[in-house]
Amino acid sequence: MERIKCIVVDDEPIARQYLSDYVAKMPQLELLAVFSSAKDAWEIIGSGAAELVFLDIQMPGLTGIELIRTLQKKPAIILTTAYSEYALEGYELDVADYLLKPISFDRFAKAVNKVAERLEKQIGSISTGLSPTGENETTTRDFIFVKSGYKSVKVNVSDILYVEGMKEYVVIHTKDKKFTKLDRMKNMENFLKGKGFIRVHKSYIVSVKNIDSVFGNTIEINQKQLPLGRSFRDEVNNALGISE
Template structure:
């Protein structure tokens, strides 16, 4: 990438130094040197400029004033003998702020910053690569719960029903009863919706384990589970969708 540069300074010696430094870096191309901000404005209207080395204290129009009236300005590296303007310089989104006399290594560092910024802006915007969402719990065949000072694996296929007791829940499986500190709402988040349904404020049932439905009660083995009024419509809808009545 060739960077087209403009140097603006009312001091001839300062312009000579900038011109000399530019000539030493093959990726920089000097478009012109200007002794005033008004001259620079004319050049900017006629030429493509990627980077401008700009003095601040100049007669008629300062470097800051030039930037305030410019549209579509190039990248700016300030070159000045006055450190007091540093804050104002960075408020103008300058690439860098070089204090005279400017060492060559400091000049190169500033130019490298400009090159990096130009390279970033030249890259075409890439569409974000979609990040696969973390698999929800129900895409697995099991969950883990904490009980008896350990973490226990519970296979969904073994769960018969879940009963809520204030801050605790009982998970009844085919071969054990697990008591854990968890809310019913949090438990529902862990369960696959297609296999479990909340039928009462205190009960979640494994739909595939239902043996029979008797009015407002569900029977799983010898266990009778009430169907709450709040959850009745959702349960009836599930029954209708599965054509079991």
């Protein structure tokens, strides 16, 4: 994933400075601009150039809350304020996070990582032809893009040996590499359906053509032994033409 383009909007010079310094410490962020008023920032936010906005609430002229209400298409917004009573209103406007001043760097980094995961999931959903909620959408794509460092790398379906599920993540294994992606196994199963893959375990989806052997409760693929779940055995045997 490329660096997240962000802006800082705050009428306090000290807050603008330390928020800018915090942004500089986060390698996944790119600071586009810093503004002292919501009115000055309105144009760049409305243009869609900023993917993330650090937005103060209490500002003269146009408040942060009022700015949010004017937006038809919102970027990710992290509210920054010295007043905790605005928290509920902020979350009703679907902001990504709410930071109470004075803001520690650890809390700032946690908020940024939350946004980065959300954006990564959205990109992954588009790449797999799935909605961000995980609902299936018809797709004929024979590739998927996954994050590697700060890049999104194309992985051809034909190169995938198997997919391993690990809680909120999946690990896509090819012959020479593996890629970790924020996604659900169900999403990957839907994307790979009809492309020569089969679910062999709650935690594994494998390429049928790359299965080398099946013995007991084990499937061997590229010299790697994977578990074969009891409830998946009949479907796997049918797919491989194995009769017991």
